[in-house]
Amino acid sequence: MKKLLVALLSVGAVLSGVVFAQAELDLPGGTGGLESLRGSSLLEETRNADEMKKIPREQSLETDYVYQPPLIPHSIRNYEVTKDANKCLSCHSWKNAKDMGATKISVTHFLNREDAVLADVSPRRYFCLQCHVPQADAQPLVENDFKRVESLR
Numbered sequence: 001m002k003k004l005l006v007a008l009l010s011v012g013a014v015l016s017g018v019v020f021a022q023a024e025l026d027l028p029g030g031t032g033g034l035e036s037l038r039g040s041s042l043l044e045e046t047r048n049a050d051e052m053k054k055i056p057r058e059q060s061l062e063t064d065y066v067y068q069p070p071l072i073p074h075s076i077r078n079y080e081v082t083k084d085a086n087k088c089l090s091c092h093s094w095k096n097a098k099d100m101g102a103t104k105i106s107v108t109h110f111l112n113r114e115d116a117v118l119a120d121v122s123p124r125r126y127f128c129l130q131c132h133v134p135q136a137d138a139q140p141l142v143e144n145d146f147k148r149v150e151s152l153r
């Protein structure tokens with residue numbers, strides 16, 4: 001009985017050694033069975049970038065909750081927003097919006113954090129892309145059962 005047990009144990013040890021060695025062989029450069037939201041690709045391979053998402057122009061996607069920053073219904077490629085220049089305001093400022101046929105930024109964009117109304121865009125609303133993102137024709141990466149608030153349905 002004891003002999004049998006020792007025999008079984010040593011067979012087991014040898015087998016697990018084989019499995020372990022195999023796993024080790026699989027690992028270098030492999031993904032170890034992991035997959036990210038962008039799919040799996042090996043470390044030393046450069047994966048092709050996804051295609052650029054289309055920006056549906058014909059309509060602005062509706063907002064899903066009160067106070068949602070509206071999505072941007074146009075491309076923003078090469079629009080500079082830095083401390084020196086703000087391309088968005090060349091169309092959306094109160095001064096330019098009419099001529100450019102764009103929506104004016106709303107009064108909330110002039111409030112500072114004490115709720116005082118400033119004469120120009122509030123610094124906390126200066127970096128537009130902190131809140132506004134371009135709308136895109138894209139599928140959710142993970143399942144999402146978020147529902148639009150009752151009042152906007």
Ligand code: HEC
Binds near residue numbers: 071081090101
């Ligand atoms: C060349 C002018 C121009 C520039 C520059 C521009 N926009 Fe626009 N934007 C428009 C126009 C015109 C519309 C109205 C919808 C349309 O026709 O695409 C619009 C619509 C929007 C809307 C939707 C407004 C609403 O009422 O739903 C948002 C948000 C917006 N733009 C944000 C931005 C941001 C942020 C930037 C800078 C990254 C920017 N825009 C740069 C012209 C411009």
Ligand code: HEC
Binds near residue numbers: 069108
């Ligand atoms: C801190 C977040 C935030 C930042 C930064 C911000 N916005 Fe907004 N924006 C909002 C929200 C929230 C709304 C919707 C509620 C409202 O009108 O205030 C909005 C509304 C708008 C609208 C629609 C106004 C209307 O009358 O329907 C435009 C256009 C817009 N923003 C453009 C801009 C531009 C251009 C900038 C940069 C100069 C900017 N926003 C920066 C949050 C932001």
